[in-house]
Amino acid sequence: MTILSTERSLFFLLIALLTLPPAILLAGEHGYSAMSLLSLLRGDTTSISDMDYLVLTELRLPRLFAGLLVGAALGCAGCLLQRMTANPLASPGLLGLNQGAALGLVCLIISPLPFLPLYAFIAALSGAFLAMVLVFGVVRITTGAIAAENLLLFGALLSTLFGALTTVALILDQHALDAIRFWLAGSLSLIERSQIGPLAALVLTGLILAVFSTRSLQLLESGHDTARGLGANPRTILIMVSAIILILTATSVAVSGPILFIGLIVPHLARLWIGERILDQLLGSTLLGALLLPLADFAVFLLDSDDRIPPGVALAILGVPWFMWLVKRRYRNQ
Amino acid sequence: MRVVVLDTGELDIALALGVTPIAATTPYQVGNFPDYLPLEGIELISLGVVQEPDLERLMTLKPDLILGSRLRHGRLYPLLSSIAPTVFTDKVGATWADNVRLFAKALNRENTAEALLNKIDHHCQQILAEYEIKGRPELSIVRSLQTHIRLYLPDSFIGSVMARCGLQRPSSQSGPGFARRLRSPEQIDLLDGDIVLLSEYSPKQGSLARRWQRTPFWSRLEGHLYKIDDSYWMLGIGPLAVEHILDDLEQIIHDYPIN
Structure with missing residues (x-):
């Protein structure tokens, strides 16, 4: 592989991302013909059967958009967290967000409210939000300050507590387990068209805020004292970046369940390929996440037309050996 | 005892x-x-x-x-x-x-058992008579769960009750086996029949049919839709359940318009 400049790598990623949606729609045995898609774009719906039209507009396009948005959000959030904590093992799941969202869903199931997608979205979102607030609160109370490394430790600790509570509820009630089984595994198969609007609004907001936060993160990385010397408050930066991570992760987790691979591995891939600078790594993670998730989702859809395999599984099975090979080659070369 | x-x-x-x-x-x-x-x-x-x-x-x-x-x-x-x-x-x-x-x-209790089964068969005969008059409409039996939708086939409890009474099933539900599982509304057409009987397993926890009903796919169904009680159509698998099912069927077939 030739070493590409950062700009060119990002450019190639962008091109790949733009060609992905049409490629996914055209490929596979259920693929659409290029002609009928073009005439659809011109507003002519006669070139395609009613059923194909419904499948395209109600199932395949929403799922594709959800994959792009969730992949971008998780890639971006993972990168922010790894830079903020200076910990390459950090992933958004460690802040207790995933388990908090799961607990939120279980509370909804136990409550007398009906299990509607909108309610589920709100329940998962508030579960993740409360989990994060609790993690910050606990860190503040027990250590007297808010430091990045403590956030991860107490996040992991509280995750086990939320996980235990969720498990108790699921064991006592099999209905509850069935209702959120797909969600627990991380899946895009239950996406509804109505969810795409709010998902896009929240994720895009989060991504824009993330880009703006890179300067503050850079200050933080130069050391807390230097940051203070330059007039920045490290604690404010921590809280602000955490809030962005919360928006990005909680919205994605609320619609698709936890997809761990993207948040953990994609930032590393972006660092290896695109560059170490925060903004480069952040853009790289976002684009790569947006590229990999729909691709993995499409791959499992091709493998099993019954749609039972979660994309996170495909990402982990193919991605982990691939990532190990990349890292090994990197270290051999040095 | x-x-x-x-x-x-x-x-x-x-x-x-x-x-x-x-x-x-x-x-x-x-x-x-x-x-x-x-x-x-x-x-x-x-x-x-x-x-x-x-x-x-x-x-x-x-x-x-x-x-x-x-x-x-x-x-x-x-x-x-x-x-x-x-x-x-x-x-x-x-x-x-x-x-x-x-x-x-x-x-x-062998005598009780024979009397019970005879009573059920007698009720079946009454239903079948009305069923013939209505032109033998095909009955699709659909159960919606949280993760998938099932079409019940002849080797299931409810499939065997239908066969015992001589009621017709759509071709999508007449092969061998227990049930067919559907996960995507793309397959909505398989649900159709002259009469569609829909049972929801624990609707409070969001059964999949409710999701499908919110999409335009659902309007493709042409049959007469009836909601049925999951507790005896699906969960109960014995003669008491059969008696309740036959009561429902009698009413449903009675209400079905003559073609």
Whole structure:
């Protein structure tokens, strides 16, 4: 592989991302013909059967958009967290967000409210939000300050507590387990068209805020004292970046369940390929996440037309050996 | 006689034969028996969920007879039969009528069993007469769960009840097997029939059909849609459930317009 400049790598990623949606729609045995898609774009719906039209507009396009948005959000959030904590093992799941969202869903199931997608979205979102607030609160109370490394430790600790509570509820009630089984595994198969609007609004907001936060993160990385010397408050930066991570992760987790691979591995891939600078790594993670998730989702859809395999599984099975090979080659070369 | 039953089918059969068990398991939720069973005023001890009966509790109850099936609890047979005489049917569901006869033998209620089955067949004949007049509409049987939608085939309990009465099923639901599982509304056309009977398993927890109903896919269905009660159409697999099902069917076919 030739070493590409950062700009060119990002450019190639962008091109790949733009060609992905049409490629996914055209490929596979259920693929659409290029002609009928073009005439659809011109507003002519006669070139395609009613059923194909419904499948395209109600199932395949929403799922594709959800994959792009969730992949971008998780890639971006993972990168922010790894830079903020200076910990390459950090992933958004460690802040207790995933388990908090799961607990939120279980509370909804136990409550007398009906299990509607909108309610589920709100329940998962508030579960993740409360989990994060609790993690910050606990860190503040027990250590007297808010430091990045403590956030991860107490996040992991509280995750086990939320996980235990969720498990108790699921064991006592099999209905509850069935209702959120797909969600627990991380899946895009239950996406509804109505969810795409709010998902896009929240994720895009989060991504824009993330880009703006890179300067503050850079200050933080130069050391807390230097940051203070330059007039920045490290604690404010921590809280602000955490809030962005919360928006990005909680919205994605609320619609698709936890997809761990993207948040953990994609930032590393972006660092290896695109560059170490925060903004480069952040853009790289976002684009790569947006590229990999729909691709993995499409791959499992091709493998099993019954749609039972979660994309996170495909990402982990193919991605982990691939990532190990990349890292090994990197270290051999040095 | 102190009888313990290990599944809802056995509970239904025992009650239909006039025997009230002292303890039973429940499907899916600990302590929740299907609504249709006449259990008012009866103190039935819960042994937990079907998959994991509470054996310690069962032992302290000192039963005289245990009823179950090889399908559900085959691996527990040696243990159970050391607690009390244990009678297992091979399967549950489509074999419900044979199961009634076997358990009747164990409970010494063989005459009651024959009378029960005769009464059911008689009711079937009445329904069939009306059914012929209405031009033999095809009945699609759909059960919506949280993760998928099932179409019931002839080898299921409800499929066998339909066949026993001579009612027609759509071609999508006439092959061999227990059930067909659908996950995507792309397959909505397979649900259709002249009459579509929709059962929802635990609708409060969001059954998949509700998601499909919110999409334009649902308007592709052309048949007459009826909601049916999951507790006896699907969960109960014995003669008491059959009697409730036949009452429903009689009404549904009566309401169906003549072509």
